Amino acid sequence: MHKNALQDDYIIEAEGLTKTFSGFSAVRNVNLKVRRHSIHALIGPNGAGKTTTFNLITKFLSPTAGCIRFNGEDITALRPADVALKGIIRSFQISAVFPRMTVGENVEIALQRPLGCSYHFWQSERSLGNLTERVDQLLDAVGLLGYRNRPAAGLSYGRKRALEIATTLALDPEMMLLDEPMSGLGHEDVERISELIRKVAAQRTILMVEHNLSVVAALSDNITVLAAGQVLSEGPYSVVSQDPRVVEAYIGSVDE
Amino acid sequence: MTDLLGVPPALLFGQLLVGLINGSFYAMMSLGVAIIFGMLRIGNFVHGAQYMLGAFGAWYLLRLPELLPGLGLPSLGYWWAFFIVPVVVGMIGALMERLFIRRVYDLEHAYGLLLTVGLAMVIEGLFNVAYGAAGQTYGVPDALKGGINLGFMFLPIYRAWVIGAALVICFGAWFVIERTKLGSYLRAATENPDLVRAFGINVPRMLMLTYAFGVGLAGLAGVMAAPIYQVSPQMGQSIIVTIFAVVVIGGMGSIFGAIVSGLMLGLIEGLTKVFYPEASTTVIFIIMTIVLVFRPAGLFGRETSSHTVADLSSGRVGSILENSRLWLLILAVIGAALPFVVYPIFGMKILCLALFACAYNLIFGYVGLLAFGHAAFYGSAAYVTAHAATAWGLPPEISIFLGICVSTMIGALFGWLAIRRQGLYFAMITLALAQIVYFYAVQSGWTHGEDGIQSVPRGRLFGFIDLNNSLNMYYVTLAVFLAGFAFVNRIVRSPFGRTLKSIRENEPRAISLGYHADRFKLIAFILSAMLSGVAGSMKAIIFQLASLADVFFMTSADVLLMTLIGGVGTMLGPVVGATIVAVLQREFASFGAWVVAMQGAIFVLCVLFLRKGVIGTLEEFLSNREERRHSALDEIKPMDRSPLSQTAEADAGGVR
Numbered sequence: 080m081h082k083n084a085l086q087d088d089y090i091i092e093a094e095g096l097t098k099t100f101s102g103f104s105a106v107r108n109v110n111l112k113v114r115r116h117s118i119h120a121l122i123g124p125n126g127a128g129k130t131t132t133f134n135l136i137t138k139f140l141s142p143t144a145g146c147i148r149f150n151g152e153d154i155t156a157l158r159p160a161d162v163a164l165k166g167i168i169r170s171f172q173i174s175a176v177f178p179r180m181t182v183g184e185n186v187e188i189a190l191q192r193p194l195g196c197s198y199h200f201w202q203s204e205r206s207l208g209n210l211t212e213r214v215d216q217l218l219d220a221v222g223l224l225g226y227r228n229r230p231a232a233g234l235s236y237g238r239k240r241a242l243e244i245a246t247t248l249a250l251d252p253e254m255m256l257l258d259e260p261m262s263g264l265g266h267e268d269v270e271r272i273s274e275l276i277r278k279v280a281a282q283r284t285i286l287m288v289e290h291n292l293s294v295v296a297a298l299s300d301n302i303t304v305l306a307a308g309q310v311l312s313e314g315p316y317s318v319v320s321q322d323p324r325v326v327e328a329y330i331g332s333v334d335e
Numbered sequence: 336m337t338d339l340l341g342v343p344p345a346l347l348f349g350q351l352l353v354g355l356i357n358g359s360f361y362a363m364m365s366l367g368v369a370i371i372f373g374m375l376r377i378g379n380f381v382h383g384a385q386y387m388l389g390a391f392g393a394w395y396l397l398r399l400p401e402l403l404p405g406l407g408l409p410s411l412g413y414w415w416a417f418f419i420v421p422v423v424v425g426m427i428g429a430l431m432e433r434l435f436i437r438r439v440y441d442l443e444h445a446y447g448l449l450l451t452v453g454l455a456m457v458i459e460g461l462f463n464v465a466y467g468a469a470g471q472t473y474g475v476p477d478a479l480k481g482g483i484n485l486g487f488m489f490l491p492i493y494r495a496w497v498i499g500a501a502l503v504i505c506f507g508a509w510f511v512i513e514r515t516k517l518g519s520y521l522r523a524a525t526e527n528p529d530l531v532r533a534f535g536i537n538v539p540r541m542l543m544l545t546y547a548f549g550v551g552l553a554g555l556a557g558v559m560a561a562p563i564y565q566v567s568p569q570m571g572q573s574i575i576v577t578i579f580a581v582v583v584i585g586g587m588g589s590i591f592g593a594i595v596s597g598l599m600l601g602l603i604e605g606l607t608k609v610f611y612p613e614a615s616t617t618v619i620f621i622i623m624t625i626v627l628v629f630r631p632a633g634l635f636g637r638e639t640s641s642h643t644v645a646d647l648s649s650g651r652v653g654s655i656l657e658n659s660r661l662w663l664l665i666l667a668v669i670g671a672a673l674p675f676v677v678y679p680i681f682g683m684k685i686l687c688l689a690l691f692a693c694a695y696n697l698i699f700g701y702v703g704l705l706a707f708g709h710a711a712f713y714g715s716a717a718y719v720t721a722h723a724a725t726a727w728g729l730p731p732e733i734s735i736f737l738g739i740c741v742s743t744m745i746g747a748l749f750g751w752l753a754i755r756r757q758g759l760y761f762a763m764i765t766l767a768l769a770q771i772v773y774f775y776a777v778q779s780g781w782t783h784g785e786d787g788i789q790s791v792p793r794g795r796l797f798g799f800i801d802l803n804n805s806l807n808m809y810y811v812t813l814a815v816f817l818a819g820f821a822f823v824n825r826i827v828r829s830p831f832g833r834t835l836k837s838i839r840e841n842e843p844r845a846i847s848l849g850y851h852a853d854r855f856k857l858i859a860f861i862l863s864a865m866l867s868g869v870a871g872s873m874k875a876i877i878f879q880l881a882s883l884a885d886v887f888f889m890t891s892a893d894v895l896l897m898t899l900i901g902g903v904g905t906m907l908g909p910v911v912g913a914t915i916v917a918v919l920q921r922e923f924a925s926f927g928a929w930v931v932a933m934q935g936a937i938f939v940l941c942v943l944f945l946r947k948g949v950i951g952t953l954e955e956f957l958s959n960r961e962e963r964r965h966s967a968l969d970e971i972k973p974m975d976r977s978p979l980s981q982t983a984e985a986d987a988g989g990v991r
C-alpha cells in the first residue's frame with residue numbers, strides 16, 4: 080500500500096454519495112473531503128444521514144450512486160472487510176464489543192489479525208505468541224488495565240466505549256471513524272474520551288459523528304453539517320456555528 | 336394427432352394440468368408460510384402437518400356417523416368440510432400459538448423452527464400410529480364430478496375448481512394484506528408492536544389470529560387436496576420441504592412472491608415430468624439453487640443488509656466442563672470400558688452419532704448458523720463408502736477416505752450457496768439443498784433405492800486389522816471418534832476458532848476489524864461437512880449399510896436434537912446429547928410407531944424448557960456457584976474505583 084498522499088491533502092474524498100432506501104433518499108449527493116491528520120466532525124440532527132454516510136464509506140452499505148476514494152484510490156467497489164484492511168476502522172453508534180470475551184481478548188482479536196494466522200484452524204492458540212505486552216499497553220492507554228480479565232459484557236457503558244477505542248487502536252489504523260463516541264457517557268467520561276481522541280489523532284485521521292457540540296468545538300479542525308441527507312454547511316467551528324442555515328436547521332432539534 | 340415438441344399433446348397438457356394443480360397447492364401453502372414468516376418471524380415447519388389435518392378433517396366429517404355412533408350425526412360432505420375444516424384447523428392453530436409458539440417469539444429464529452419441527456413430528460407421528468402408512472380415499476363431491484372435453488385434452492371439473500378456487504383465495508389474501516387497512520395494521524404490528532399497542536390494538540391477539548389464518552389456509556388446502564391425493568399421515572411431510580423451497584425462491588416474507596412462485600414452480604415441475612422425468616422431484620430445489628446464485632434475496636424479495644448470526648452457545652471459557660485435555664482422557668477411559676458394559680454395536684452407534692453431533696455443533700454452536708441439511712453430508716459419505724467397499728472392493732480406509740472427500744465437496748458447494756444467509760433462511764436453504772441429495776439417492780441405480788447398499792464388507796483396515804471382529808471395529812471407531820473430538824476442540828481453540836467466536840458475538844464489529852466473516856463461516860461449514868462425512872463413512876462400515884434413512888431430513892433433525900439436548904456450543908454437549916438420544920431411541924424402539932411422536936415431544940420440551948441443554952444447564956449452575964463465591968470475596972476486598980465509573984448497562988453490546 081503506497082501513499083501518493085503528500086501531494087494531495089485529502090485522505091478521504093467522497094463524491095456525489097447517494098443512498099436510497101426503497102424510494103427514500105437517506106443521503107443525497109454528499110461530497111465529503113477529509114484532510115489528512117485532522118479531526119473532522121460530521122454533525123446534524125437525528126436522521127440526517129450521518130450513520131448512513133459512515134456505512135457508505137466503510138461499505139457496510141453500497142452507495143446507490145457516487146464514489147469514494149481513499150488515498151486517491153477508488154474504494155467504492157470494495158467489501159467492508161477489505162475497506163478495513165486498507166486502514167479505515169470504524170466504530171458503531173451502539174457500543175460494539177465482543178461481550179462474552181474478556182477485555183483482554185477483545186483487544187487480542189484485533190492484534191491477531193495482522194499476524195496472518197486467523198485462518199489457521201489446525202494451530203493452537205498458543206501459536207499466536209505473546210500478545211500480553213501489547214494488550215497491556217493498549218488497555219493502559221484507555222485506562223482499562225485493571226479490567227483485563229473481566230468479561231466485556233460486565234463493563235459500564237463508558238468503559239465499553241474505551242475498550243472499543245483500544246480495540247480499534249490495536250490495528251493502528253490510518254483512519255478512524257467514530258460514530259457518536261460520547262453518547263450515553265457521563266461528564267467525566269466525556270472529558271476522558273475527548274482527551275484520548277486528541278491523543279490518538281496525532282498520527283492519524285479521525286472522522287467522527289458527535290452530538291455534543293462543545294466536544295465538537297474543542298476537538299475538530301473541520302465540520303460538515305448534514306441535514307435531511309444533504310450537506311448544509313462546511314468549515315471550521317467558527318464559520319459553521321455562525322451560518323444562519325445551520326442555526327435554523329440544527330439548533331431547534333439538538334437533543335442534548 | 337401431431338406431436339408438440341416431440342411429445343403427444345394429451346401427455347403435455349395432462350402434465351401441465353397436474354403441474355397447475357400442484358402449483359395451486361404450493362401457492363396456498365407457501366402463502367400461509369410466507370404470512371406467518373413475514374408477520375411472526377416463525378418458520379412454520381408444522382405447516383405440512385396442519386395441511387394433513389385439513390385433509391383428515393374432511394375425511395372425519397364424512398365418517399361422522401361411524402366415528403361417533405349413537406349421536407345420530409349426519410355424514411357431512413365436501414362443502415361442509417370446505418367451510419368447517421379451515422375454521423377448526425385454524426382454531427387448532429390458534430391453540431398451538433397460544434400454548435407453544437408464543438413462547439419463542441422473542442428468542443432466536445432457530446427455536447421457532449425447532450419448535451415447529453417438534454410439533455410436526457408429534458402430530459404426524461400420532462396420525463402414523465393411528466392410520467399407518469396407508470392412505471384413505473376421499474371421493475370427489477357430486478357437483479364437481481365429470482369433466483369437459485376441451486378437444487386437446489379432458490379437463491376434470493374438480494381440478495378446474497381447485498385451480499380457480501386457489502387463485503381466488505391466494506389473490507384475495509394478498510389483497511387483504513397488502514392493500515387494506517387491516518393488512519397495514521398487521522404489518523405495523525410486526526414492525527413496531529409498541530406503537531400499535533399504543534393505538535389500543537391487542538397485539539398478541541392479532542398475532543394469534545394471523546397464525547390461525549395462515550394455518551387455516553393450510554387446512555383449506557388439505558380439504559381441497561383430499562379428493563385428489565390420498566389422505567395419509569405422510570402427505571404433509573412430503574410437501575413441506577418443497578414449500579420451504581418455494582418460499583425461498585419467491586423471497587422470504589414476500590406474499591406475492593410466494594403465490595406466483597408456487598404456481599410457476601408447479602407448472603415447471605409438470606413440464607419436467609414430460610421432458611425429463613428423472614429430474615421432476617428435484618427441479619424445484621435446483622431452481623432454488625440457481626435463484627440463490629443470481630438473486631440471493633429470492634425473485635420477489637428485497638435485499639437486506641443484516642449481518643447477524645445467532646449466538647446460542649452456552650459453553651463458558653475456563654470452566655472445568657470445557658477442559659479439552661481432561662475430558663479427552665475421561666472419554667477415552669469411558670470409551671475403552673464401554674464394550675464391556677453394553678453391546679459393542681450399540682457403543683459404536685453412540686460414538687458415530689456423537690462424532691456427527693460434534694461436527695454439527697461446530698456450525699450450529701460455534702458459528703451460530705442453523706444448518707438443517709447435515710443428513711446430506713452424513714448420508715452421501717455413507718453411500719460412497721458403502722459403494723466403494725461393496726462394488727469396487729476397495730479396502731475400508733480408502734472407502735472411508737472417498738466418502739469423506741465427497742461429503743467435503745458437497746459441503747463446499749452447499750456452503751458456498753448458503754453462507755451469505757442467516758437464521759431461518761439458512762436453515763431452509765440447507766434443508767432444500769439436502770433434499771436434492773435425498774432424491775438423487777432415491778432415484779440413482781447405484782444407491783439401490785429403498786433397499787440401500789447392504790452387506791457392506793468391513794474388510795481389513797490397513798490390510799491387517801480385521802474389522803469383522805466387533806471389538807476391533809469398536810476400538811477403531813473409538814479412535815476415530817476421539818481424533819474427531821480432539822480436532823473439533825482444536826478448531827474451536829485455534830486462532831481461527833477465536834475469530835469465529837468474535838464473528839458470532841458481533842459480526843459487524845469483526846468485519847469492521849478486517850475479518851471476512853463469510854470466509855470464516857464457509858471454512859467452518861466445510862469442516863463441519865467433512866467431519867459429518869467421517870461419521871457417515873464410519874457408520875456405513877460399522878453397520879454394513881447405507882440407506883435412505885441416512886440422507887433423509889429426519890437425520891438432520893436428529894443431529895440437531897442431540898446437539899440441543901446436550902448443550903449447543905459446549906464441548907461435551909454433543910456427546911451427552913448423542914448418548915441420550917441413542918439410549919432413548921433404543922428404549923422407545925419397543926413402542927414402534929410411537930418413536931417419532933415421542934422424539935417430537937422431546938424436541939418441543941427441549942425448546943420450551945431446556946434450551947441450554949444438559950451441559951449448558953450444568954454450566955450455568957456451576958458458574959452461579961462460582962459467582963456467589965466471588966462476590967463473597969469481593970465484599971472483603973474494597974472495590975476498585977476508576978475514572979470511567981458509570982453504572983453498568985445491561986446491553987450486551989451487539990449491533991442488531
Ligand SMILES: Nc1ncnc2c1ncn2[C@@H]1O[C@H](COP(=O)(O)OP(=O)(O)O)[C@@H](O)[C@H]1O
Binds near residue numbers: 105124125126128130
Ligand atoms: N437500512 C435502512 N433502511 C431504511 N431506512 C434507513 C436505513 N438506515 C437508515 N435509514 C433512514 O435513513 C435516515 C438517516 O438515518 P441515519 O443515517 O441513521 O441518521 P443519523 O444522522 O441520525 O445517523 C433515517 O431517516 C433512517 O430512518
Ligand SMILES: [Mg+2]
Binds near residue numbers: 131
Ligand atoms: Mg446515527
